[in-house]
Amino acid sequence: MKSKTIVFVHGMYMNPLCWEQWVDYYGAKGYKCLSPAWPGRDQPIDILRKQHPDPQLGKLTLSRVLEHFTDTIKALDEKPILIGHSMGGLAVQLLLQKNLAGAGIAIDSAPPMGVFTTKWSFLKSNWPHITPFVSQSNPIEMTFERFQYTFVNTLPLAEQRVAYERYVVPESRRVPRESLAARVDFKKPHAPLLLIAGSADNIIPASLNKSNQAKYKASPSITDFKEFAGRTHFIIGQTGWKEVADFVLAWLNDKGV
Numbered sequence: 001m002k003s004k005t006i007v008f009v010h011g012m013y014m015n016p017l018c019w020e021q022w023v024d025y026y027g028a029k030g031y032k033c034l035s036p037a038w039p040g041r042d043q044p045i046d047i048l049r050k051q052h053p054d055p056q057l058g059k060l061t062l063s064r065v066l067e068h069f070t071d072t073i074k075a076l077d078e079k080p081i082l083i084g085h086s087m088g089g090l091a092v093q094l095l096l097q098k099n100l101a102g103a104g105i106a107i108d109s110a111p112p113m114g115v116f117t118t119k120w121s122f123l124k125s126n127w128p129h130i131t132p133f134v135s136q137s138n139p140i141e142m143t144f145e146r147f148q149y150t151f152v153n154t155l156p157l158a159e160q161r162v163a164y165e166r167y168v169v170p171e172s173r174r175v176p177r178e179s180l181a182a183r184v185d186f187k188k189p190h191a192p193l194l195l196i197a198g199s200a201d202n203i204i205p206a207s208l209n210k211s212n213q214a215k216y217k218a219s220p221s222i223t224d225f226k227e228f229a230g231r232t233h234f235i236i237g238q239t240g241w242k243e244v245a246d247f248v249l250a251w252l253n254d255k256g257v
Contacts, residue, residue, distance in 0.1 A: 002257060003081050003102040008035040009069060011086025011110070012129075012175060013142045013151075015041050015048070018085070018167045018237060025245055034080075039068050045169055049141075052170040058137040060172035062087070062179050066094055073100045079191075081257060083248065085236050086110055086204065089195075090179055093212075096190050103257040105248050107196040108204045108233050109212060110176070112184040117208045125150040125203035129176045136173045150203040151233045163237060186215040192222040192255045196244065198231030222255060 006026055008019040016035040023033040040057055041048065051057070069091060073080060079102040084092035089109025096104040111117075129140050142150075144164050152160045193216070197209035206227050216223035228235060228244060235244055 002252075003078055004030060005032045005076055005078055005080040006034070007069070007073060007076075007080045007082050007101075008033065009082060009084035009088030009091045010035070010038065010041075011084070011088040011108075013147075013169060013171045014085070014167050015045055015169050017045075021241060022083070022236065022245055025242065026249075029249070034072070036069065036072050038065050041169065045166070048169040052141050053139045054170065055137070057139045057170060057172050059174070061174045062091075062182065065175065066091060069095060070098070070100065078102075081105070081252065083107070084109070086233065087175060087179065090182060093184050093193070094182060096193060097185055097188055099191070101191055103192045103194075103252060103255065104190075105194045105196065105251075106212075107236060107244070108198060108201055109195060109209060110179055110204060111208055111212055112182045113180060114184075115208065115212045115215060117205060117211070119205050119207065121202040122205055122208065126176065129171065129173050130180065134173065136177055138173065139170045140173055141170045142168050152238070153202055154200050154230065154232055155234070155238055159238070163234060167237070184215070187218040189219060190221045190223075192257060193224070194248065194251050195223070195225045196235070196248075197225070197227045198233065198235040199227055199229050200231060201233045201235070203233050224251065226251075 016037045019035040081103045082092045082101040083105040085107045087110045089106030092104040092106045195213045197206035213225040
């Protein structure tokens, strides 16, 4: 029986509003859509920014985020479809191997342990939050200039500014550092998984997503890959997001989920 529940998982430096267009779009198609905030993110963006540096945010870990979403999923009446972006994409991969979902879509997924690239844009984009020269207890703020390079590098300036003011919040350094040791059992059977990449993504290059998919070759389960030309890391919100959303729906229908 097809699932009619979708749980969206936002990524680092984002709040749940980043899914607002997808929630409305899929909701109009009959899906029950949930976009929970990461622990501590269920506050207005101006409050989250004013609290920086928030010592409580500095304690947030990837494990805590996964626990939060595990509790949310287990409280549902059916196994949902999981759609995650960036670190939320890695969360989808980790939750999927726990048999918690009917299908998973990982968009611009942060890489699990064993998936790596030496591409300069990846190293430049990720170094600020994984550097060992700053205490992991100190939260990090995303400047507009850094957001321009890592998330919205090809977008017009006005669109960059709108996205920054509406969605970007400070982040815990513990989340990305823990992700470096996040283990995915690539041989384990899992529900259908779709990895999506943008060709113009600086922080998670498309080639990294492709390498992520290749790791699943030993699994008997479906693991597909789709690259969208010209899309940045903000693929879920930039012009053309609906094409990505429609591709996901078509893929789910094709897989009978």
